[in-house]
Amino acid sequence: MASKPKLPIPSLFLLVLTINLAKAEPQVPCYFIFGDSLSDNGNNNNLPTLAKVNYPPYGIDFPEGPTGRFCNGRNMQDFIVEHLGFQIYDIPPFAEANKDDDQCNLKGVNYASGSAGIRDETGQKLGERVPLNEQLRNHKTIISRISRELGDSSAKELLSQCIYSLAIGNNDYINNYFQPEFYNTSLQYTPEQYAAVLVEQYSQQIKSLYNDGARKFALYGVGLIGCPPYTREVYGTIGSVCVDKLNAAANLFNERLMPLVEELNRDFTDAKFTYLNPSPTVIDYALSGIVNFLGSCCEIGGGGGELCVVNSKPCIFRNQYIFWDGVHPSEAMNKLTAGIAYQTKTSTNGVPFTIQELAEE
Template sequence: MESKLKPLELAAIPLLLALLNLQMLANAVPQVPCYFIFGDSLSDCGNNNKLVTMAKVNYSPYGIDFPQGPTGRFNNGRTIHDFLVKLLEFEDYIPPFADLEGKNILNGVNYASGASGIREETGQHLGGRIPLNEQIKNHQTIISKISASMGNDSAAKSHLSRCIYSVQIGSNDYLNNYFRPELYNTSQTYTPQEYATVLVQQLSDQLKTLYDSGARKFTVYGLGLIGCTPDARSVHGTGTPCVDKFNEASIPFNERLRLLIDQLNHNLIDAKFTFIMPSGNTTALVSYSACCQTRGHAGELCLPDSKPCDDRNRYVFWDGVHPTDTWNEIVANSVYGSEKPEVAQPFNIQKLAQQ
């Protein structure tokens, strides 16, 4: 049968299909209704900007590869969670608790704060920060607002039960607490094994508080190789590629955290917890130095208005301790879809969203 469409009409079909596809994407529904973020500088997207603290980065060259420039993200572009919310099909990034004007809190809130930890005192020598307990209190404020906007507590509870709660914290409890004996007494009080037990027990209580507030889907992150950062290598280097005592201290923390996730899944049967180990293939990346110019010896952060390296997509580390946009994208893709239990156990993030 011959087509009755004119040539111009036939030529318009691909354009119409493209427009229809764009409309479908615009109307796409995220895989979960909201995403809440708790953590430290690896996740902070601006909560420290207004604090009196050395741990804030709302200046150039931070954000050099982010459309809005310096926002308070501790790298050149996006965090792991910025990539994850896009993989989960959210239209926008999750806004910081410190700046919610005009933002849709029903999609989630980012409470993370640079220099913060599981313990209250962690990072206090750097100035203001928002410890995990305070982040959880800030979430209670948001829950009240969500309940008010939805009209009743039961609707809010149903909404929250389908959201993902991301908790990525603990590195500062070592780098800006335990391994700062001149400032904190934790290393004199606890062995590394005992300290890991104390930290994970406190984190357990904090996760249960979130559970009691309606959270049912959790991603809880282990500690990466905290002894392999450019700053650690510079300050504590012993001739080995990494600072072994830092990495060795994180092992019992991760072991206890994995056990905790198993226990929580067994005891809280209406909730789903998954252990996430941020990792990825770095063989093609520069992993031993920072991309930006830092403050010399013991320099964690970039010098203001300094010129960073041009080939930023080839580096693991942006500054002395924080990874680049490129590394964060590699990790996000890995933990979102990996089937490897050493990366995500018992669920990857894609499968957790479907639970």
């Protein structure tokens, strides 16, 4: 009788390694996502709003096509989810998770909503959205569901080990403060005062999440909101590369958020808070292959003017672009920033922890 062929030792090792990796547990038991369009994975799809993207060419590089992600493929949170050892589909949008009252989302939920902000009125000119306060209320719904499934004590233990990601604040500027024709915040506050008011409200929202059992917080700063193609076109750069007044306002917010993180770590010693604002270096861009820093990959004009036109034909070399549409990053950029947030520790990328370190705490 012919003997069965034997795997050579290197092949056997690779097979065992592959099986072990497939069975590996995520670095944290669950991951909860709060935020705006940079993190939204479908919560706005069925809302009456201009801020939704469940149409081509969005999703052209995503396996399922248009899903409501404001990108040609995966968003930054998708990549972080993968870094942590989850599958993308392990973290559903709340809009899907909430369809079945008996469903228990033990691995996490994404509550993020396009055009949403820290303030309730932010983004209202575009239509319905889910502001951060409502996202926090939606989280209470999921907590109740988990408690029914596991019991209060086990649910509390589980939730204390999860990571809670909050990436929000961009719209409080570009879809609120800097649109005086729709909102009165710029008439009420100077940029310095507005940053103070905004961060104070944000601190109360973060503490509310702490009171609901969260103990590991990833808090993202506001990015360079004056550099996307749409904001440069609308506000003008006056000879600069970006819109300086928008970036200066964002910096005022970040300058208050960083000390808030320090304060929260001092006051709540049983929890861990970190500030993240992943900023690629010139070398990072060179290694990633991104060479187009100012243009948008798709024809913009949809939604409120900053989104891709429905069914328009996007650029071919999408991995070379920072921006997918008028304001949102491409999949290539999301992959780059997610990798930095996950494991690159600098004075802005991860203070005092990277995502990887937060998971290990």
